[in-house]
Amino acid sequence: MNSFQYPAGATPLDPDDMDGLEIKHITTRQELDRWEQDNINDALHWLGRRRNADILTESFVKTLHQKMLGKVWKWAGTFRKSGKNIGVDWMQISVNIHNLLGDVRFWIDHKTYEEDEIAVRLHHRLVLIHPFVDGNGRHARLMADILLQEVFHKEPFSWNIPGVDDSDKVRKKYLLALREADKNNYSALLAFVKR
Secondary structure, three states: OOOOOOOOOOOOOOHHHHOOEOOOOOOOHHHHHHHHHHHHHHHHHHHHHOOOOOOOOHHHHHHHHHHHHOOOEOOOOOOOOOOOOOOOOHHHHHHHHHHHHHHHHHHHHHOOOOHHHHHHHHHHHHHHHOOOOOOHHHHHHHHHHHHHHHHOOOOOOOOOOOOOOOOHHHHHHHHHHHHHHHOOOOHHHHHHHOO
């Protein structure tokens, strides 16, 4: 299982992470992707049934990740406890999440940015923090979409779908847009999410 082929820019899972696999018969990346997508579809169904509540809490951030991947990974919904090739120091995740959610509240209350940019900035910072072992990009995209739908009452972004997780060409554009956002230039990411 450790010989999975990962898309460009993806964080490989180490053996300790792999021990958290709930479905032991998975042997290929394609099987894992299918099981994870089925679990994400369940999370989308859960989102549609739940009462809208405050999404800008650490509890919601964790619960959403658990709903997205909890049938596949034991560690779903818990912040990572090790270093990765991306993200803040794992001991600073909770503080960084707290600061991010406070920033988003401030941006909303003071109309600091346009609504789409607030959602893009939320997404970018979640990816930058990289709070979970895996599924961070998918989780951050869904968080941005929930913010758009539940707080701003807008349609979700297209995220250049299909392809953000599968097509090398589309994924490369996405990663380049994230690198530009790292430099506080959000124009490429704003353009990417609306195509």
